[in-house]
Amino acid sequence: MNIEDYKCQFCGQTAKNFVFAAFTCEKEECIEAARKERGGPGGHMKRKAEGHPVIRFDD
Secondary structure (H helix, E strand, C coil), rough: HHHHECCCCCCEEEEEEEEEEECCCCCHHHHHHHHHCCCCCCCCHHHCCCCCCCCCCCC
């Protein structure tokens, strides 16, 4: 898989990273947006333990 074949999910530039289950460019704000969307490291497991869906639908 070539990450640069994808676009940043937040700004649309060429992706350089795959972090927090999201393709992102190198901008710190895009990486932070991916972290917030995911819930941070282990955020998906915290949501599961609380009885909430792992995937957020409250956009």
